[in-house]
Amino acid sequence: MRKNARLLAASLAALxxxxxxxxxxxxxxxxxxxxxxAFDTGGRGDGTFNDSAALGGxxxxxxxxxxxxxxxxxxDEDRKANLELLVEGGAKVIVGVxxxxxxxxxxxxxxxxxxxxxxxxxxxxADNVSSLVFAEEQGSFLVGAAAALKSETATxxxxxxxxxxxxxxxxxxYTAGAKYINPDIVVEVAYLxxxxxxxxxxxVDGAKEIAAGWYAAGxxxxxxxxxxxxxxxxQAAIEADAWAIGVDSDQYLTSGDPDxxxxxxxxxxxxxxxxxxxxxxxVAAGDTSGGxxxxxxxxxGVGYATSGGYVDDITAQLDEIKAAIIAGExxxxxxx
Amino acid sequence: xxxxxxxxxxxxxxxxxxxIIVALVICAVILLITxxxxxxxxxxxxxxxxxxxxxxxxxxxxxxxxxxAAAVAIGFKMNLFNxxxxxxxxxALLSTAVIGGAVDLPAPLHIAFCFIVAMAxxxxxxxxxxxxxxxxxxxxxxxxxxxxFIALSVVAWSFDTFFRLDKEGESTSLLVKTKDLPRSAWFxxxxxxxxxxxxxxxxVILILFWVLVWKTKFGFQLRASGANSGAARxxxxxxxxxxxxxxxxxxxLAGLVGMRALMGDVHAYQNNLAEQxxxxxxxxxxxxxxxxxxxxxxxLLFGFLGExxxxxxxxxxxxxxxxxxxxxxxxxxxxxxxxVKRWDDRRIQRRAAAMVEAAA
Numbered sequence: 001m002r003k004n005a006r007l008l009a010a011s012l013a014a015l016x017x018x019x020x021x022x023x024x025x026x027x028x029x030x031x032x033x034x035x036x037x038a039f040d041t042g043g044r045g046d047g048t049f050n051d052s053a054a055l056g057g058x059x060x061x062x063x064x065x066x067x068x069x070x071x072x073x074x075x076d077e078d079r080k081a082n083l084e085l086l087v088e089g090g091a092k093v094i095v096g097v098x099x100x101x102x103x104x105x106x107x108x109x110x111x112x113x114x115x116x117x118x119x120x121x122x123x124x125x126a127d128n129v130s131s132l133v134f135a136e137e138q139g140s141f142l143v144g145a146a147a148a149l150k151s152e153t154a155t156x157x158x159x160x161x162x163x164x165x166x167x168x169x170x171x172x173x174y175t176a177g178a179k180y181i182n183p184d185i186v187v188e189v190a191y192l193x194x195x196x197x198x199x200x201x202x203x204v205d206g207a208k209e210i211a212a213g214w215y216a217a218g219x220x221x222x223x224x225x226x227x228x229x230x231x232x233x234x235q236a237a238i239e240a241d242a243w244a245i246g247v248d249s250d251q252y253l254t255s256g257d258p259d260x261x262x263x264x265x266x267x268x269x270x271x272x273x274x275x276x277x278x279x280x281x282x283v284a285a286g287d288t289s290g291g292x293x294x295x296x297x298x299x300x301g302v303g304y305a306t307s308g309g310y311v312d313d314i315t316a317q318l319d320e321i322k323a324a325i326i327a328g329e330x331x332x333x334x335x336x
Numbered sequence: 337x338x339x340x341x342x343x344x345x346x347x348x349x350x351x352x353x354x355x356i357i358v359a360l361v362i363c364a365v366i367l368l369i370t371x372x373x374x375x376x377x378x379x380x381x382x383x384x385x386x387x388x389x390x391x392x393x394x395x396x397x398x399x400x401x402x403x404x405a406a407a408v409a410i411g412f413k414m415n416l417f418n419x420x421x422x423x424x425x426x427x428a429l430l431s432t433a434v435i436g437g438a439v440d441l442p443a444p445l446h447i448a449f450c451f452i453v454a455m456a457x458x459x460x461x462x463x464x465x466x467x468x469x470x471x472x473x474x475x476x477x478x479x480x481x482x483x484x485f486i487a488l489s490v491v492a493w494s495f496d497t498f499f500r501l502d503k504e505g506e507s508t509s510l511l512v513k514t515k516d517l518p519r520s521a522w523f524x525x526x527x528x529x530x531x532x533x534x535x536x537x538x539x540v541i542l543i544l545f546w547v548l549v550w551k552t553k554f555g556f557q558l559r560a561s562g563a564n565s566g567a568a569r570x571x572x573x574x575x576x577x578x579x580x581x582x583x584x585x586x587x588x589l590a591g592l593v594g595m596r597a598l599m600g601d602v603h604a605y606q607n608n609l610a611e612q613x614x615x616x617x618x619x620x621x622x623x624x625x626x627x628x629x630x631x632x633x634x635x636l637l638f639g640f641l642g643e644x645x646x647x648x649x650x651x652x653x654x655x656x657x658x659x660x661x662x663x664x665x666x667x668x669x670x671x672x673x674x675x676v677k678r679w680d681d682r683r684i685q686r687r688a689a690a691m692v693e694a695a696a
Contacts, residue, residue, distance in 0.1 A: 071649050074659070075612055075642060076597065077397050085646045099510040100608060107529070121510055163492070164607065166510045194492035196426075196607035 033066040033093070035280045036086030040098035041073045041198060046228040047255070048248035049272060053097040053120065055249075056276025063277070064284035080104035087112050093283035095120065095132075095276050099166065105129060116288045118279035120272055121166060127290055130282075132275040134295045136166075137173030137332045138325055139268040139302030140223070142318050143245050144177025146266055146304060147221040148185050149314045150243065155219040157188040159207050159233060161200040161226030165335070167191070170225035170247070170268070172336045180321070180330070188214050189336075192226055200226060207232030215240035221265060223247070231255075237263040243310075248272065252307035267305040271295060298326045344680070351676035352630075355669040356637075362668070363661045372653050380651050384644045392530040398639035400593045400610065402538040402631060404617025406545045407589035409626035410582055411476075413549055414562035418583065420465060420480025421590040422614030423487030424458040428591030429598055430491045431457040433514045433605035434499050436521050446520040450599060451592065458591020459584045461487060466583030470576045476583070495605060513604040523599040532600035538635075541589065542628040548585075558582060590614060623666050625673065638662065 037057045044050050057068040069089055071082040079101055086094045087108065092115055096105050099122035109117045109126045116128050123131040147156045158174050160167040175187045190210050193200030200206075207229040211222050215236060222237065223245035224230040230247060237244035238259050246252065246267030255261060275295055282288075295301020303322075306315065324330045364374035384390045404421050411418040436450035465483055468474035500512045524533045549555040560568040561578050569575055594610035602609060620638055624630030645658040 069650060071646050072655055074645055074655055075397075075616075076608065076610060077393070077642065078646060081393060081643065082646045085650060089650055102511045103602065162607075163496075164510070165512065194489045195496060196492050196611065197488055198608070198611070 033064060033280075033284050034069060034089065034091045035060060035066045035283075036069045036071065036083075036089065036091035036094040037276065038079070038082045038086060038094060038096045038101060039070065039072040040079070040100050041075070044070075044072055046201065048227055048230065048246070048251065049270070050097055050227075051254070052249045052270070052272040053095070053276050056095075056273035057280070059273060059277040060280035060284070063281055066280060066284055080108060083108040083117075087115055092116060093118070093280050095279055097272070097276075098122075116279075116283045116290065118276070120275060123292065128288065130279050130290045131292045132272075132279065132295065133293065134270050134272075134275075135297065135302055135332075136225075136268070136270055137169045137176075137334050138297045139270060139304060140170045140173030140225075141177035141180070141325065141330070141332045142297075142304045142322060143223055143266055143268045144174035144179075144187075145181050145321055146177075146311050146314060146318060147174070147223060147243075147245060148178040148181035149317065150265060150311070151182075151185065151221050153218045153220045154182060154184065155186040155188070155214075155217075157190070157211065157214045157219045157222035159210055159222060159224040159226055159229070160189070160191040161229060162193050162195050162197055163191040164195045167225050168336055169334050170223075172333045174223050175336060176333050177321075186219075188219060192229055200229065202228040204229055204232040204235070208236045211236035211244070212240065215242045221245060223268070225268075234260050234263060246305070250305040250307050252305060261308055264308060264310075266311050267307075269303045269305055271301050271303075274301065296326075297322050340684075347676060347680050348625075348673065351673050352633075352669055354676075355672040356665060358672065359661065359665040359668040362664050363657070366660060367653070367657065370657070372657070376651055377648060377653050377657075380647050380653075381644050384647050385640070389530065390640070390643050392527055393643040394636060394639040395535055396531050396596070396639070397642045398635040399532065399535045399538045399596045400613040401616055401620045401635040401638055403541055403589055404593040404614050405620035405624060405631040405635060406541055406617075406628070407586045407593065407614075408617050408621040409624070409631060410545065410549070410558075410589065411586045412562075412621060412626045414558050414578060414582055415565075416579060416582055416586075417477045418462060418465070418480055418586045418590070419477055419618065420462060420483050420487075420614075421586070421593065421617050422612070423480070423484035424461045424587045424590035425593040425610060425614040426487045426491045427461045428454040428458040429594040429609055430495055430499065430514075430605050432591075432595070433517065433598060436599075437515050437517045437604075440518060441520060443520040446518070447523060447599070450517075450521050451595070454591035454595055455588035456591070458589070459587040462583050462587025462590060463580075466580045466587075469583070470580050476579075492607060495607070499605070501604075511606060513602075513606040515604065517599065517603045521599060522603055523595065525600065532596050534596035534600050537592070537595075539632070541592070542632055546628040554581075593617065619662070619666050623669050637665070 039050055060066055061068050069086060073079050073082055083104055095118040097120050101119055102122045102124055105117055105119050106124045109129050113128055118130040118132055120132045156178060158171050160171055171189060178185045178187055192203045192206050207224055207226060211233040221243040222233050224233040225247045234244045243265040244263055245265050248270045251267045252261050252264045367374040367377055407421050408418055432450050432454040435453045441449055465476050465479040468479050469476045499514045501515050526533050557573045561573055561575060565575055593613050597610040620631060620634045623634035641658055641662055645655050648658055649655050
């Protein structure tokens with residue numbers, strides 16, 4: 001409970017950066033607001049990406065008094081059906097979590113011009129849709145640099161979920177960040193499944209097996225961008241007394257397990273919560289403009305976690321790199 | 337004789353209805369245990385049945401399930417378990433999107449061409465399992481499951497390597513697809529963007545399935561092989577040929593499963609397209625007892641439950657409950673049908689015995 005509160009407080013603090021004071025002048029009408037969040041298949045409960053979006057809903061509810069309705073898809077056909085159900089249920093702002101909502105949202109948004117939409121990780125070109133896109137490669141660059149600075153064996157690893165463009169952005173940034181610090185560093189890379197293999201997001205055993213193998217072979221830090229599978233890397237890190245790097249949420253906070261916390265070096269933060277919360281709050285405040293919104297290092301839409309204090313000695317270096325990326329001095333690749 | 341047949345049909349239908357009622361009662365208990373209100377859940381569920389949109393959605397969702405259940409059922413008829421419909425469907429999806437998208441034909445011909453490509457590629461994939469079974473006696477359950485994984489990987493890899501379309505200046509979109517099918521290959525909707533015409537194809541497939549299995553020599557041999565393979569062999573049925581041919585037919589049907597999604601909805605291949613529709617056909621076939629009429633209604637039931645799932649979630653009933661409900665219905669139908677069948681057999685035996693006694 002306390003952890004949730006801390007996370008919430010962190011989200012709220014981050015929100016301050018995006019401005020638009022909540023409550024304010026539009027207080028009365030905003031409390032009648034119904035906001036919908038449509039999750040993709042197998043979404044909730046991953047401890048990272050989707051739960052972060054859910055947290056964004058909670059944050060918006062707190063800030064605006066909006067009622068949040070959540071729907072999770074089971075199969076292909078559910079995506080469009082769920083968006084429509086939320087519209088029918090009176091939602092004035094609906095966020096689709098995941099790029100598989102691209103086409104269904106385009107269709108539903110066109111049919112309902114008076115409803116505002118938001119889509120995470122994709123672009124829908126319509127006036128009433130906010131496209132919420134993240135520069136995951138930038139955040140991954142920083143944790144890659146952190147890994148290279150902290151690694152004693154000059155061997156680190158990356159475990160991805162499905163081998164899709166989205167996850168390759170994480171890999172590309174991580175590898176580039178590590179090589180930026182140490183051009184000779186060895187970065188092992190593995191994916192848990194091909195594109196379309198949904199088990200890759202919840203394959204705890206698979207991630208653990210790969211991580212345990214790498215740790216045994218000399219790697220000492222492994223970054224996992226694979227939703228719920230990441231728990232396997234953390235387990236392997238505990239057993240091998242090595243480091244794991246979390247993803248999307250601050251997994252030091254979300255894991256809650258003191259054993260795990262000793263082995264989570266940092267986490268690449270992807271502030272889906274901020275994006276969701278901001279989108280709902282903007283509509284609550286009467287701003288239905290939509291548009292393309294990039295969440296990157298410059299607006300703290302991505303970043304790295306410092307919980308646990310394990311990277312305190314290198315934050316100065318990391319923040320320097322961060323500034324260089326923001327200034328455009330370092331260009332981070334988006335594909336490996 | 338006819339009266340007996342009618343009785344049997346009545347008994348089967350009654351037992352299916354009974355099974356659904358039993359399943360609903362069990363689910364009500366589960367809802368109560370989890371602290372949810374079953375009355376509210378069921379009123380939401382049955383209330384949804386009155387909405388035109390829900391009924392259209394139900395039919396649309398049922399369409400691929402009818403086809404995949406038919407693909408599974410044809411194997412079941414001779415005790416052949418094709419668990420690989422999902423993989424066969426995936427292979428057919430990509431090859432149809434690619435090959436079907438590469439040609440230019442007038443609309444009806446183009447659709448027919450796409451169907452042929454889909455059926456051929458599905459049959460090719462299931463044919464591997466059939467060939468392994470016939471030549472090497474590899475259990476088809478294992479080979480089709482393995483081929484599912486292979487299909488998933490091979491399709492994902494070749495899509496990513498050769499067939500994905502990267503639009504210039506749209507690097508931010510993570511949703512990658514193949515090139516769109518030409519309009520002439522689009523399967524028309526019955527109700528715009530709500531109900532695709534593939535429903536009619538699915539129903540025709542079920543009718544053809546019935547004709548093939550119950551009205552042809554091949555169907556007789558198929559059922560005979562399933563009922564008693566030894567006896568069938570003794571009467572001159574070549575079991576290997578039967579295995580191979582039914583595997584090919586099953587795969588060809590599996591190839592059509594994804595066509596509603598591909599030709600009637602998205603019009604291009606993308607990862608996750610039509611996912612699970614091949615697997616769900618197994619449950620639909622079981623529930624429908626491998627009979628076209630049963631498959632038709634159980635596909636409707638699955639489609640309806642799928643359509644109602646979102647509405648139940650809005651009433652704070654977790655989507656898992658709907659999944660549990662589906663599972664309980666399948667189990668209840670299988671168990672109660674079997675029990676009723678045994679009871680009915682005994683009843684007929686007793687009556688026959690009584691008639692014999694009376695005659696003596």
